Amino acid sequence: MKLHLQIKMNEALYLRNPESSDLGKNILKHSVQLIYKTGFESFTFKKLAEDIGTTEAGIYRYFENKHKLLVYLTAWYWSWLEFQIRFHTNNIKDPAVKLKRVIKLLAAAVEDDEQTSYINESLLHQIIIAEGSKAYLTKQVGEDNKQQFFKPYKDLCAVVGTIISECNPKYKYPKSLASTIIEMAHFQNFFMNNLPSLTDFGKNKEESEIIAFLNDLVFTSLKKV
Amino acid sequence: MKLHLQIKMNEALYLRNPESSDLGKNILKHSVQLIYKTGFESFTFKKLAEDIGTTEAGIYRYFENKHKLLVYLTAWYWSWLEFQIRFHTNNIKDPAVKLKRVIKLLAAAVEDDEQTSYINESLLHQIIIAEGSKAYLTKQVGEDNKQQFFKPYKDLCAVVGTIISECNPKYKYPKSLASTIIEMAHFQNFFMNNLPSLTDFGKNKEESEIIAFLNDLVFTSLKKV
DNA sequence: TTTAAAAGATAGTATTGCTATCACAAATAA
DNA sequence: TTATTTGTGATAGCAATACTATCTTTTAAA
Numbered sequence: 001m002k003l004h005l006q007i008k009m010n011e012a013l014y015l016r017n018p019e020s021s022d023l024g025k026n027i028l029k030h031s032v033q034l035i036y037k038t039g040f041e042s043f044t045f046k047k048l049a050e051d052i053g054t055t056e057a058g059i060y061r062y063f064e065n066k067h068k069l070l071v072y073l074t075a076w077y078w079s080w081l082e083f084q085i086r087f088h089t090n091n092i093k094d095p096a097v098k099l100k101r102v103i104k105l106l107a108a109a110v111e112d113d114e115q116t117s118y119i120n121e122s123l124l125h126q127i128i129i130a131e132g133s134k135a136y137l138t139k140q141v142g143e144d145n146k147q148q149f150f151k152p153y154k155d156l157c158a159v160v161g162t163i164i165s166e167c168n169p170k171y172k173y174p175k176s177l178a179s180t181i182i183e184m185a186h187f188q189n190f191f192m193n194n195l196p197s198l199t200d201f202g203k204n205k206e207e208s209e210i211i212a213f214l215n216d217l218v219f220t221s222l223k224k225v
Numbered sequence: 226m227k228l229h230l231q232i233k234m235n236e237a238l239y240l241r242n243p244e245s246s247d248l249g250k251n252i253l254k255h256s257v258q259l260i261y262k263t264g265f266e267s268f269t270f271k272k273l274a275e276d277i278g279t280t281e282a283g284i285y286r287y288f289e290n291k292h293k294l295l296v297y298l299t300a301w302y303w304s305w306l307e308f309q310i311r312f313h314t315n316n317i318k319d320p321a322v323k324l325k326r327v328i329k330l331l332a333a334a335v336e337d338d339e340q341t342s343y344i345n346e347s348l349l350h351q352i353i354i355a356e357g358s359k360a361y362l363t364k365q366v367g368e369d370n371k372q373q374f375f376k377p378y379k380d381l382c383a384v385v386g387t388i389i390s391e392c393n394p395k396y397k398y399p400k401s402l403a404s405t406i407i408e409m410a411h412f413q414n415f416f417m418n419n420l421p422s423l424t425d426f427g428k429n430k431e432e433s434e435i436i437a438f439l440n441d442l443v444f445t446s447l448k449k450v
Numbered sequence: 451t452t453t454a455a456a457a458g459a460t461a462g463t464a465t466t467g468c469t470a471t472c473a474c475a476a477a478t479a480a
Numbered sequence: 481t482t483a484t485t486t487g488t489g490a491t492a493g494c495a496a497t498a499c500t501a502t503c504t505t506t507t508a509a510a
Contacts, residue, residue: 016456023457039364044497055458060499130362137355139264141419150420157423172425173438176413179423180442183412184405191404194366195375198382198404200397213398217405221445241487248488269466280489285468 005117007079012147013072016062025118026052027062031069036123040070040131067138071149074135077128078152080121081105082159095166100215102160106185107210129186157182168222177221181214188213230342232304237372238297241287250343251277252287256294261348265295265356292363296374298344299360302353303377305346306330307384320391321447325440327385331410332435354411382407393447402446406439413438 009019018024030051035043043066045059052059063069085105089098112122136150144150160178164171171177188199188210196202201209234244243249255276260268268291270284277284288294310330314323337347361375369375385403389396396402413424413435421427426434 021456041363045499046497055460056498057459057500058457061456065498133358134362136420137359137415138266145420154420154422173441174425175422176416176424176426176435176438177442179412179416180405180409183408187404187408188401190362191401195361195370195379197379197400199401200399201401210401213401216398217402217442217446220448221442223445246487270468271466280491281467282469282490283488286487290467 005083007076009072010075010148010151013068013075013149014063018062023052023054023058024062027059029118029120032073032120032123032127035127035131040066040134070131071135071144073124074128074132075149075152076119077124078156082152082156085156085159095163096219099163099167099218102163103181103185103214103218104211106182107189107207107214109207129190132186164222171222177218181218185210185214230308232301234297234300235373235376238293238300238374239288243287248279248283249287252284254343254345257298257345257348257352260352260356265291265359295356296360296369298349299353299357300374300377301344302349303381307377307381310381310384320388321444324388324392324443327388328406328410328439328443329436331407332414332432332439334432354415357411389447396447402443406443410435410439
């Protein structure tokens with residue numbers, strides 16, 4: 001049985017649904033590769049078109065601009081990650097065990113799940129680390145938020161926040177702690193690889209150490225006094 | 226007595242020292258205002274030149290491109306903040322009291338220190354919140370790091386990390402905790418104002434709550450068992 | 451089999467991100 | 481004092497980016 005996970009995306013993110021055609025799927029696939037390779041700043045629709053073997057105008061029929069495409073990719077990632085979390089924490093009763101699983105899923109490298117789709121999750125994970133926050137660190141964040149572009153991210157935070165509250169119902173900052181561990185799972189990874197003196201993991205560059213750090217951070221915070 | 230704080234900047238960040246002339250100082254002053262107003266993405270040297278009343282070519286004589294200017298401004302900010310921290314924690318013996326001061330300085334709105342310089346620290350603080358991470362979230366981060374562009378940021382993290390270690394010498398992640406609280410002081414502020422459901426401060430939007438959250442996070446982590 | 455939708459091909463335009471050149475004024479050195 | 485350097489202003493220009501428009505061909509649904 002070949003299971004195909006379909007993620008329902010916000011329609012305001014695209015002009016034509018990229019999942020509805022080969023060209024659209026190619027846009028997603030090659031944009032992940034190209035952004036990964038060149039970074040978001042020097043990524044252009046022209047280069048993407050050349051990569052795919054189509055024309056610039058062709059890309060513009062799917063996405064209004066590269067910012068929308070980045071928001072699409074990040075939204076897709078957060079939705080996918082929330083599914084992964086629900087799947088891998090299903091039937092776990094102990095919220096602390098659950099939370100540990102979540103932290104591992106957030107901070108561990110993603111193994112590419114080839115049959116899932118035309119999106120390489122492992123590359124996308126790297127994109128989220130380096131470019132993810134650019135999706136919301138803009139002047140249009142308010143507009144974009146009104147259009148619900150960040151719903152998948154907020155949903156994920158809410159899921160994590162709920163587990164935190166299950167661990168300790170008296171803890172006062174479940175949402176902020178949730179967004180902190182999500183952001184730090186990525187930032188500490190970026191720092192470890194690029195500005196290692198900002199972390200304690202510079203020697204080994206092992207993501208297991210990031211996981212240990214986050215576990216320590218979270219579980220001492222949630223310890224009932 | 227009018228004290229004038231001079232920050233020694235990395236010379237590779239500029240082509241001509243902006244602190245050495247009126248035009249240069251105007252570039253710094255107006256770039257802070259314009260980036261604050263329009264965001265870094267739509268900020269251009271053309272617009273900046275119009276704002277100042279000079280020409281685009283004039284700006285290019287000082288800075289190679291807008292990325293270098295952003296890195297300059299962030300480096301200036303971190304240097305300035307490190308000075309603030311050293312100044313305001315001077316003679317405090319208890320490292321825990323010191324750390325609390327630091328967290329407050331990181332997370333509290335900056336009151337503009339008019340006589341300090343032609344840079345509006347309060348606006349610059351807002352720029353760091355919204356644009357600061359774009360200084361290093363690029364493909365050139367390795368190159369930029371080699372040229373020591375992020376030294377002020379790393380120095381600040383080191384200072385905070387040292388205080389953390391003074392609080393609890395056995396704590397295993399002083400640097401990562403330092404970078405976490407610095408980043409979160411800014412991100413939680415951005416979230417509070419733009420994506421409030423990612424935080425627990427949405428109702429009141431008081432930065433004192435961010436400070437309380439960070440204090441809780443840090444001091445439970447550092448509690449000796 | 452017709453007809454509509456998607457894709458390809460090509461053109462064009464405004465803005466961005468620069469570089470180059472020349473003239474002029476002010477500061478500085480001889 | 482004159483000569484010379486240095487900074488600034490003004491203008492031009494060019495390649496790349498970020499789109500929009502139109503027309504034709506292919507594909508696929510009715």
